Amino acid sequence: MTRIAAFGIHHETNSFSSRKTTFESFQRSGLQREGIQRGPRIEEMHRGAKTVFSGYFESADRLGFDLVPILFAATDPGGTISAGAFDQLVEEALGVLRNEGPWDGVLLNQMGAAVSEHYPDMDGEIARRTRRTVGPNVPVVMTLDLHANVSHQMADETDALVIYHTNPHLDAVPRAHEACDLLMRLISGDISPVHALEMPPMVIGIMHQNTNDHPMRGIIDDLLEVQKRPGVLHASVGQGYPWSDVDEMGFACYVLHESSEEEARRLVRWMAGRAWDRRAEFVEEVGLTPEEAVRHAFAADARPVVLLDAGDNIGAGSSGDSTVILAEALRQGADSFLQTLRDPEAVAACDAAGVGGAVDIWVGGKTDELHGNPVAIKATVKVLSSGAFEDSRALHAGWTFYDQGRCAVIECDSGPTLLLVSTSIGNVSIEQYYSVGVRPEEFEIVVAKGVISPRPAYEPIAAELILVNSPGATSANLNTFDYAHRRTPLYPFEETATYR
Structure with a gap:
């Protein structure tokens, strides 16, 4: 054979x-x-x-x-x-x-x-x-x-x-x-x-x-x-x-x-x-700023509005702990709001408090200076989980088994619900939330950290998906990066580049 x-x-x-x-x-x-x-x-x-x-x-x-x-x-x-x-x-x-x-x-x-x-x-x-x-x-x-x-x-x-x-x-x-x-x-x-x-x-x-x-x-x-x-x-x-x-x-x-x-x-x-x-x-500009995106979501007739966080695109190598959209949502008074954050330190604090316990913690923004600052949160721990889940549906890249590490669902006194995870995985499966008892379709605003990969999971539940031009290690604005090894000339960095 x-x-x-x-x-x-x-x-x-x-x-x-x-x-x-x-x-x-x-x-x-x-x-x-x-x-x-x-x-x-x-x-x-x-x-x-x-x-x-x-x-x-x-x-x-x-x-x-x-x-x-x-x-x-x-x-x-x-x-x-x-x-x-x-x-x-x-x-x-x-x-x-x-x-x-x-x-x-x-x-x-x-x-x-x-x-x-x-x-x-x-x-x-x-x-x-x-x-x-x-x-x-x-x-x-x-x-x-x-x-x-x-x-x-x-x-x-x-x-x-x-x-x-x-x-x-x-x-x-x-x-x-x-x-x-x-x-x-x-x-x-x-x-x-x-x-x-x-x-x-x-x-x-x-x-x-x-x-x-x-x-x-x-x-x-x-x-x-x-x-x-x-x-x-x-x-x-x-x-x-x-x-x-x-x-x-x-x-x-x-x-x-x-x-x-x-x-x-x-x-x-x-x-x-x-x-x-x-x-x-x-190179045509698309997407909204975080401020515009949250304002748009507030004004939408149908919910949920899913905000695709380009700057914290986990599937492109970002940190998964950007607080940029969260901070903007809090500033505008959002309460029916859901997103993930990679923050093992915050998960440990939730573990210590236990289900039903209260936490007073700083979440997110801890990897570097590209993804916003840590946000002060007072919240109640609703769920603690090992973080393993499965999804056999046709999703980005075809994965079936996932593990986001020890995780916690918290409900913030100010309104938002956060899924804090220890291991950063892309928001490519709705089971990431279902496995911990959270129904994203019941929220007004949901953040998915990615641009294209989350779509197969979130399109079935979203009234609208909005691209958000947020800052971060995966910013859609490539001119923010200091390349040292790419070819030159290369369009659109050098608009004078020619071919043929």
């Missing part, structure tokens, strides 16, 4: 985050409840879910190959990955790859926006080391998140890249199926493809990355059109992850063709050119 190895190390690295990502960060991750999974445990955690690994297992059943899951490590977006974490995780995976072969093929399950202390293109370095380990004749196919900062090293060290087509990320399973189909055709010798990668000098900001809305919808329509062309095996784009300060940061187009380099180049340049022609649409 065909024997295929699979492993992955997932991280989106925010170079501007003050929180370094260590090996312990992976160990205590709230994603999939266990940040580091090995061997059979990977199947236990992913089979039946909606992740890339879920699609790998389904494909193994469908196509009849022996899938050998080696390692899957994932943690929430954050700061640069330490050299120690990189070495420990990568060497563990490659050690198994080296010692437990031979292999007919390899599946790499990566994000595409990881940065370590020694390797700015960490995903590309993993691809390079994998290639050196298995040799030139073992096919390697890499799946990537749509936020990938796609590099030539990623493309050149693999036989194929397969990138998500949706944001929110709801197509992990079909892209995994596609990757497995390509890998099996490579193994059989049915195809010997060539690729083309084009990186026009442009960045797409987070506020315009929703693939359900234009202008991004138009780019996805273009790649789907290219996929219909004779000989095209896969076409995709990388939206880019603008908070990674690396040379590859930005938009990219990729085409995999069964035989013609010339046709692959022609098609990828057509895609890139079409995106470049729309570049101004991707």
Whole structure:
């Protein structure tokens, strides 16, 4: 039976985050409840879910190959990955790859926006080391998140890249199926493809990355059109992850063709050119200030109004403890108000008080100076919980198991309800609240810390979702960041940038 190895190390690295990502960060991750999974445990955690690994297992059943899951490590977006974490995780995976072969093929399950202390293109370095380990004749196919900062090293060290087509990320399973189909055709010798990668000098900001809305919808329509062309095996784009300060940061187009380099180049340049022609649409200002957003929510006829906190976008590497919108809501007198805050210190105080106890504490704003100041709160502790919950619905990235650490629900004397958590996880599942007895749909204003990833969870209950241009480590205003390693010129930083 065909024997295929699979492993992955997932991280989106925010170079501007003050929180370094260590090996312990992976160990205590709230994603999939266990940040580091090995061997059979990977199947236990992913089979039946909606992740890339879920699609790998389904494909193994469908196509009849022996899938050998080696390692899957994932943690929430954050700061640069330490050299120690990189070495420990990568060497563990490659050690198994080296010692437990031979292999007919390899599946790499990566994000595409990881940065370590020694390797700015960490995903590309993993691809390079994998290639050196298995040799030139073992096919390697890499799946990537749509936020990938796609590099030539990623493309050149693999036989194929397969990138998500949706944001929110709801197509992990079909892209995994596609990757497995390509890998099996490579193994059989049915195809010997060539690729083309084009990186026009442009960045797409987070506020315009929703693939359900234009202008991004138009780019996805273009790649789907290219996929219909004779000989095209896969076409995709990388939206880019603008908070990674690396040379590859930005938009990219990729085409995999069964035989013609010339046709692959022609098609990828057509895609890139079409995106470049729309570049101004991707910098049009959208969203409201925190003050405007809260005022708008107060005036709304239907509730709840969900405020999408761009500056404290947990899924992009922010702290999860911004108090900017909370402080504004208190200033304007909001009482029916709900949000999460990562604050293990405040959770400990609630634990000490016990359910029904009163607390007089400062919450949030403790990570750095980017996310507001701690807010003085007098409140009653309503719920204490271990923080583990599950959600099998189709949500961003397809996760099923979550763990936000020890947590507390408090009702503030001034009105708002806060879910204080010890581990920062994105607000991508409504079960985050349901699991502790809170019904977000019963509030007038709900804050979701993110821009696009919370939508699948909150759209069913929201009367309206409002983008909020808040400050923070994931501010939508990229001019607030001091880049040192990005390409120049790069639009919109340099409006004189040219292409073609």
